[in-house]
Amino acid sequence: MTIRPLDPVQALERMMLIRAYEETLIDLHGRGRAAGTCTSVGQEAPAVGVVSALTADDLILTNHRSAGHLLARGADPGRMLAEVMGKQDGYCGGKSGSLHISAKELGIVLTSTIVGGELALATGVGLSRTMLNQPGLNKPGIVACFFGDGAATEGRFQESLNLAAVWKLPILYVCENNQWQAFVHRKETMLADGIAGQAAALGVESAVVDGNDPLAVFDAASAAIDGIRRTGKPFLLEAMTYRLRGHFEPDDQGYVDKAELAHWRDRDPILCLRARLEREGRLTADAVAAIEARVRATMEAATAFADASPYPGLDALTTDVYA
Amino acid sequence: MTIRPLDPVQALERMMLIRAYEETLIDLHGRGRAAGTCTSVGQEAPAVGVVSALTADDLILTNHRSAGHLLARGADPGRMLAEVMGKQDGYCGGKSGSLHISAKELGIVLTSTIVGGELALATGVGLSRTMLNQPGLNKPGIVACFFGDGAATEGRFQESLNLAAVWKLPILYVCENNQWQAFVHRKETMLADGIAGQAAALGVESAVVDGNDPLAVFDAASAAIDGIRRTGKPFLLEAMTYRLRGHFEPDDQGYVDKAELAHWRDRDPILCLRARLEREGRLTADAVAAIEARVRATMEAATAFADASPYPGLDALTTDVYA
C-alpha cells in the first residue's frame, strides 16, 4: 500500500469548506431554519488528516460532530444541509437530522449520537472486514472510528478497545480530544491528560498527535493505517485539538475559560496552515481568494439545493422501520 | 489507625470454615436440596486476608462468589445456608438465594450477581462515606469492593475506577483474578496478564499480590487501606488466585486444562498455609484436629438450622418491593 502524500493546499481548501459549511449552518440555525447542531469548528484538521489517509474501501464511523468527516470524505454539502433541515434529499431522507448522518455510498456507516455508540459498533464493522476478507468473500478495508474525549469515559471505550485487541480487528480509533465534553472540561472527568495510556493498558498501540495540524495528523494516520493493514491489529490515534465553538447551537460558551479559548483561537488550524503556506511561499493571496470563491459558490449552491428540497411526505413517518 | 497483625492460625481456621461451608453446600446441592451456586473453593485467601484488614465501620460489596467474604466477616453459616436454600431465616428471607446475599448488620451491602454491578454501586457507597463523614453526620469507614477478572472486562470497571479517581472515593477495589470467567479463560478475554495496568492508566494506584497467601494479602490490603484512610483515594489490589472448582454447581470442568488445574491444586491456599505452619512448628496435628472438629460442628449446626428453617409464606412474594 503506497500512501499518496497530502497536498497541503487541497487540505486547506477542504478545511475551509468544512468551516464554511458549519458557518452556513450556524447562520441557518440563527434564522430559525435548521435545528440545533454540534459543529466541528476548530476540529477540521483531524477530519481532513485522517480521512485523506483512507482508501475508498475503508469504512468510517463517526459521532454527533461529524460534518468534517463527511465533507473530508467528499460528501455533498447540499445533501448534508438538506438532512440537517429535515428535507427529503438529505442523506437519510430527513429522518436523521444533524446528529447521525450516515452515507453508505461513501462508506460512512452507522453514525451514532449516543456517545459511545460509534465505539460499540466499530468492533462489528471491524469483524465484518475480517470475516469477509476471505476467498470468495473479498471485502478489504479497515475501519476508522471517530469519537471524542468524552466518549472515552464511557465504559464502551474499554470494551471496544479490549475486544478489538483480543480479536485483532483492523480498526483505527481516532479520538478527537477537544478538551470539552458538552459543558464539562476534560480535566473534570479524567485524571490523565489524555486517553492513550488506557489503550496501552489494553494492549492497543497508540500515538498522540497535534490535532490542529492536518499534515501531522495525515502522517500519523498514514503510519497507523499502514500498520493496521500489515498486522490486522487496532491502533488508537489521539488528536489533541479544541472545540472552538460551543457544544451545540446556540451556546454562548459562558462557562469556558477566556484564556483557554484565546490560547486555542491562536492555534486555529485553518489560520495556522494558511499562514504557514503563505510563509513558505506555497500559497498566494490570489490562490486564497480563488479557494474562498469556490467554497462560497459551493455553499451557495448547497443552500439553494437544501432550500429547494421538499420535506418528506408524512407517509415517511413509518417507512424504513423494518427491512 | 494501627493494624493488628493477622493470626495465621486463626486465618487458617477461617479458611477451613469457608471451605467446609462450600463443601456442605456442594453436598446439599448434589442431594437436590440447594439451588445451583458459585463456590469460592480455592479463593479463601483473598477473602480472609482482605476482610481481616477491615474495621467494623468499613463496608463491603461483593459478587456471586461471596461466601468467603461473608464468612470472613463473621456471617452466620446457618443463615447463609438457609438463604441458599430459600428459607425464611436466610439473610434475605430466601429472596436472594445464593447469588446476591447481603447482610446489612455486617456491613455487607449490595451484593450483585450482575457481573459489574458491584463496581457500579461501589462508587455510590464510597460517595456516601465521603459525604456523610462531615461534622454532625459522622460515618467513617472505607469501602471494599470484591470483583472478578471477568468483571474487569465490563466497561463498568473503567467507569467505576475513573469516577473513584476523579472524585477521590475511599474504595479498595479487590480483583480476585482467578483465571476464569465462567467457561472462558482469562487469556481469551484480555491481552495483559492482569488488570493493574488499567488502574494505573486511570490514575488509580495498585498492587498485585499472591492471592493464595492470606498473610501476603493481609499485608498488602492493610497497606492499601492505610493509604486510602490517609489520602481518601481509591486503590486496586489484584489477587492472583484460582477457581479450584467449576463455575457453578454442577460443572465437571471438562473444559479446563488438566496441567493448569494440577498446578494450582498444588497451590491450594489451605494446604499451603497449613503445611507452612506445621513446618514452622506453629501448628500441631492436635491443633489441626481441633480446628477440624470445630468447623465440622459449626457446619453441622448450620445445616440443622437451615434445614429447620421454614420456607417463607407465600405472602412474601410481594413484600419488600417498595420501602
Add this chain to the structure above:
Amino acid sequence: MTTMTVNDAISAALAEEMRNDPTVMIFGEGVATKRHDLLAEFGPARVRNTPLAEGIIAGTAAGAAATGLRPVVDLLFAPFLCYAMDEIVNSAGKLRYISGGQFKFPMVVLAMTGAGWGVGAQHNHNVESWFVHSPGLKIVMPSTPADFKGLMKSAIRDDNPVLVFADIALGYSTGEVPEDAEAIPLGKAAVRREGRDVTLVSYAKTVGTCMAAADTLATAGIDAEVIDLRSLKPLDEDAILRSVAKTGRLVVVHEASRLCGVGAEIAALVAEKAFANLRAPVLRLTGPDAPPPASFPLEQAFVPQADAVVAAVRSLVAEPATA
C-alpha cells in the same frame, strides 16, 4: 401564586429539598455547569459534574441511596437511560427485594423526552412504559409547572427510586405555582376537566392536546372528562375507573409508541375492571411503532393531535351503545 416555567419549577423543587435535607445532592453530565444557582448555594460537594458515563452515574446514585444519601441524577435524555438500565432496573429496582428489605433506594432519575427539539430518535424516545413494567420503581411524568414542582419534591422525599420524565416541549411552558407549594403525593391523577360523555386519559404534553380536543368537542355538545395521570406508577386506577364508570367511553392519548405502552395498561385495566360500564370500544391514540424522526413535520406528525382525538371521540359517541 407565582408564574414559572416547568424548568424553573424543577429547579425550585431541587433547591427547596436541598435546603431541607443535607443528604440530598445532585450530579450528572454538566449538572454543575448548567445549575450554577444550585452550585453557588450548595457547593461543589453536593452539586457535581460527572464523567460522561450514564451507567456509573446511576450506579453511584443507587449505591449512595442505599447507604444514607438522597441523590438526584440528571441523565439528560431518555434514550441515554439505555446505558443505565442495569443500575436502574437490576439494582435500584430489585435490590431492596433481593435483600429481603434490608436496603432502600431513595433516589431520583431525571430525563427529558418527547418531540420538540428535532434531533431524532437517539434523543427522543418515550420509554416510560419500560419502567412501569419493571418492579420497584415509581414513574412520574407531569404536565404543569405546579405538578413538576410538587411531584419532584415528593420524588426526592420518597424512599424508592423515582424516575421523573420531563417532556421537552413543556420545558418553557408556564403556569401558576403556589408560593408555599407542598409536595404533591405520587400516584394521584388530576381531573383537568370534568365531563359526562367520554373520558380522555393522558399525561405530559398530550394532556394539552386532550384539553384542546375537549374544547372542540364541547362546541359539538360532547362533554369530555380529561384525566392527567401525572404519576404512571403508582397508577391512580381509581380515578380512571371512577371516570369510566360515569362516561362509559375511554380514549387514551400519549406520545409513546402504542405496543405495550401505558395506554395498553389503561385499556386493559378498564377492559377488566370497568367492563360492565363500557359503552364503546376503548381507543388508544399514540405515536406510531417507529423511531421518532428528526424532520420537523414528521416529528410533529409523530405526536397525536387534537383533531385526531376529536375524530376518535366522535367515532365512539356515534357508535350504538352496547350496554
Add this chain to the structure above:
Amino acid sequence: MTTMTVNDAISAALAEEMRNDPTVMIFGEGVATKRHDLLAEFGPARVRNTPLAEGIIAGTAAGAAATGLRPVVDLLFAPFLCYAMDEIVNSAGKLRYISGGQFKFPMVVLAMTGAGWGVGAQHNHNVESWFVHSPGLKIVMPSTPADFKGLMKSAIRDDNPVLVFADIALGYSTGEVPEDAEAIPLGKAAVRREGRDVTLVSYAKTVGTCMAAADTLATAGIDAEVIDLRSLKPLDEDAILRSVAKTGRLVVVHEASRLCGVGAEIAALVAEKAFANLRAPVLRLTGPDAPPPASFPLEQAFVPQADAVVAAVRSLVAEPATA
C-alpha cells in the same frame, strides 16, 4: 419426526443455518466452550467466546450485521440485556430508520428467562415487553422444540434484529420436530386447541399451563381455545381477534409482570377491535409486580398456575352475558 429438546432444537437450527450461509456466525460469553459441536464444525472464526461485556457483544453484532454478516449473539440471561439496551434499542432497532433505510440489521439475540433455576431476580426477569414496545425489533418466545427450531431459522434469515427468548423451564422439555423442518414464519400464532367458550392467549411455558387448564375446563363442559403466540412482534392480531370473535371471552396468561406487559397489549387490542364480540371482562393472569424471588416455593408461586386459569375462566363464564 425426531424427538428432541428445546436446547437441541436451537442448536440444530444454528448448525443448519450456519451450513447454509457462511455469513452466519455466533459469539458470546462461553459460546465456543459450550457449543463445542458448532466450534468443531465451523471453526473458531465463526464460533467465538467473548470478553464478559454484553454491551460490546451486542454492539459488535449490530455493526457486523450492518456490514455484511448475520451474527447470532447469546447474552445468556434476560436481565443481562440491561447492559446491551443501547446497542439493541438505540442502534440495532433505530439505525435503519435513522439512516433512511440505508442499512439493515440481520442479527439474533438469544437469552434465557423465567422461573426454574431458583437463582433470583438478576437472572430471571421476563422483559420481552420492553422490546415489543421498542421500534424496529422482532421478538419470538416459542413453547415447543419444533417452534424453537423453525423460528430460530426464520430469525437468522430475517433482515431485522430478532430477539429469541428461551424460557429456562422449557430447555429440557422434548417434542417432535420434523426431520426437514422448514423455517416457521415470524408473526404467526398457533392454535394449540380449538374451543368455543373462551380464548386463552399465552406464550412460552404458560402455554402448557393453559393446555392443562383447558383439559380441566373440558371436564366441566367448558370449551377453551388455546392460542400460542410464538411471536410477540409481529403479533398475530388476526388470530387473536378471530378467536375472540368466536368465543367472546379472553384470558391472557403470561409469567412476565402485569403492568404494560404483552397481556396489556392484547387486552387493549381486543377492547378496541373486538369490543362488540366481548361478552365478559378481559382478564390477565400474570406474574406479580415484584422481582422474581429465588426461594423455590416463591419462585413457583410467581408463575400463573393452571388452577388460577381455571378459576378465571369460570368467573367469566358465570358472568351474565352482556352482548
